[in-house]
Amino acid sequence: MLRQLRPAVLMVLAFMMVxxxxxxxxxxxxxxxxxxxxxxxxLLERDGHIVGSELVGQRFTAPEYFHPRPSAAGxxxxxxxxxxxxxxxxxxxxxxxxHRKPGDGENDPGDFDGIQDLAAAYRGENGLAPxxxxxxxxxxxxxxxxxxxxxxxxxxLQVGRVARARGMSEEVVRGLVRAxxxxxxxxxxxxxRVNVLELNLAVDALSERQAGxxxxxxxxxxxxx
Numbered sequence: 001m002l003r004q005l006r007p008a009v010l011m012v013l014a015f016m017m018v019x020x021x022x023x024x025x026x027x028x029x030x031x032x033x034x035x036x037x038x039x040x041x042x043l044l045e046r047d048g049h050i051v052g053s054e055l056v057g058q059r060f061t062a063p064e065y066f067h068p069r070p071s072a073a074g075x076x077x078x079x080x081x082x083x084x085x086x087x088x089x090x091x092x093x094x095x096x097x098x099h100r101k102p103g104d105g106e107n108d109p110g111d112f113d114g115i116q117d118l119a120a121a122y123r124g125e126n127g128l129a130p131x132x133x134x135x136x137x138x139x140x141x142x143x144x145x146x147x148x149x150x151x152x153x154x155x156x157l158q159v160g161r162v163a164r165a166r167g168m169s170e171e172v173v174r175g176l177v178r179a180x181x182x183x184x185x186x187x188x189x190x191x192x193r194v195n196v197l198e199l200n201l202a203v204d205a206l207s208e209r210q211a212g213x214x215x216x217x218x219x220x221x222x223x224x225x
Contacts, residue, residue, distance in 0.1 A: 041053050044201060051201070053197075054198055056146050057077055057149075058148075060196065066200055067125075067158065068150060069138060069140070070141045071145040072084050074145075082145055083144065084141055084142065093112060094115060096116055097116065098110060098111060099112075118138070126160065137154050149193035150196055151194070152192050152194055155177045156177065159177060167211070168210070177199065180195060180198055180202055181193070181194050182195070
């Protein structure tokens with residue numbers, strides 16, 4: 001029996017050392033050398049302060065910033081509660097939302113903005129006609145709730161609002177959108193996309209060069225407002 005147990009125990013120990021220690025150490029070491037920025041979270045800085053990661057979406061609501069797609073992660077963009085709505089495409093809640101008023105007149109915690117609500121709000125904030133088509137990513141939540149990207153079409157419809165709020169030319173802002181649009185990976189994978197945080201950093205940088213630093217803008221970006 002001992003002759004049978006000994007090789008089994010040695011194999012378990014060997015695999016523990018190789019798979020549980022040596023392999024992770026090797027991969028971690030190689031990644032630190034070959035991809036140092038990615039292994040540290042692909043963090044983005046502004047004026048020496050970390051303002052977010054290019055991999056994780058965050059909330060922006062001020063008119064001078066491009067807005068991300070809606071989020072169902074916790075109260076929105078919550079990395080501790082990453083997830084989607086799990087609602088099917090024919091769900092009435094997904095399409096029309098749920099809106100209830102308790103006796104005290106306050107909004108019910110279970111209130112949920114559906115696609116119709118999100119589309120109306122999007123058209124309103126961007127000065128679009130009530131029946132204007134809107135990109136699907138502007139009115140649907142991603143599976144993670146932390147998607148850092150929007151479609152070029154979504155960004156294009158926000159150009160006018162951002163330009164007016166910044167006092168900048170629409171063509172200049174549109175140029176920033178083009179400069180921050182990434183194509184399909186390897187030319188075939190995924191869809192063209194715009195990283196919202198990177199675009200907003202670019203808008204801030206150009207705005208400051210034209211009009212001087214804006215303390216309010218820096219605070220808003222740092223907090224994702």
